[in-house]
Amino acid sequence: MSNGSATALADVYAHSLLDLAEQEQVVDLVEADLETLSSLLKQEPTFQAFLASPYFTEQTKRDLVSRVFSGRLHRLTLHFLAVALDHSRGMILPEMIDRYTQLYRARAGRQTVTAVVARALPDNQRAKLTQDLTEALHGEVDLEVRVDPSLLGGIILRYGDKMLDNSIRGRLARAVSRITHPERRQLYS
Numbered sequence: 001m002s003n004g005s006a007t008a009l010a011d012v013y014a015h016s017l018l019d020l021a022e023q024e025q026v027v028d029l030v031e032a033d034l035e036t037l038s039s040l041l042k043q044e045p046t047f048q049a050f051l052a053s054p055y056f057t058e059q060t061k062r063d064l065v066s067r068v069f070s071g072r073l074h075r076l077t078l079h080f081l082a083v084a085l086d087h088s089r090g091m092i093l094p095e096m097i098d099r100y101t102q103l104y105r106a107r108a109g110r111q112t113v114t115a116v117v118a119r120a121l122p123d124n125q126r127a128k129l130t131q132d133l134t135e136a137l138h139g140e141v142d143l144e145v146r147v148d149p150s151l152l153g154g155i156i157l158r159y160g161d162k163m164l165d166n167s168i169r170g171r172l173a174r175a176v177s178r179i180t181h182p183e184r185r186q187l188y189s
Contacts, residue, residue: 006092013089014099017080018107026074031104033077034097037069041094051090061085110140113159116167118151133157 021030041048051061062082069078084093102112113133115121121129126145133141137159154167 010092010095010099013096018103029074030077033073038097058086112142114144116146116148116156118153120147
């Protein structure tokens with residue numbers, strides 16, 4: 001499955017789950033359940049591998065999920081997991097959870113912004129960036145900072161389906177493009 005189709009599927013499942021959670025008025029409960037599940041998948045990669053494996057039947061996966069989570073997760077969350085497993089979507093479960101979390105935060109007026117930088121940001125710079133992004137996006141921002149030592153400097157911001165590349169590499173690529181394709185100069189001005 002290509003990355004694009006996995007993302008599209010995760011989006012469909014996440015939207016469907018959010019719609020159902022809103023109808024049943026359990027959006028916060030489902031979010032808490034998915035946070036618990038996400039933590040477990042990160043702590044136990046073998047559990048994620050089991051859910052994604054084509055060597056185990058969907059029934060075997062559902063039975064294990066039911067035994068492990070029955071009484072611990074809301075009925076809707078358990079049903080969602082069963083449907084995802086019935087359709088062999090265990091491999092994209094983390095993406096579904098991440099997408100639901102993004103939708104949940106957006107519903108609450110929060111947006112996740114990922115900042116990719118060359119070196120870790122000191123606390124004061126992180127706070128300033130969060131404040132600037134909150135003002136620019138007119139809403140609360142959850143800032144996720146990732147360090148990529150391959151960047152020479154600058155920053156790459158990702159939020160929603162948008163990306164702003166203000167890294168030195170990005171600026172150099174745009175400068176080279178301006179020189180090699182002067183007819184496109186208008187596009188970059």
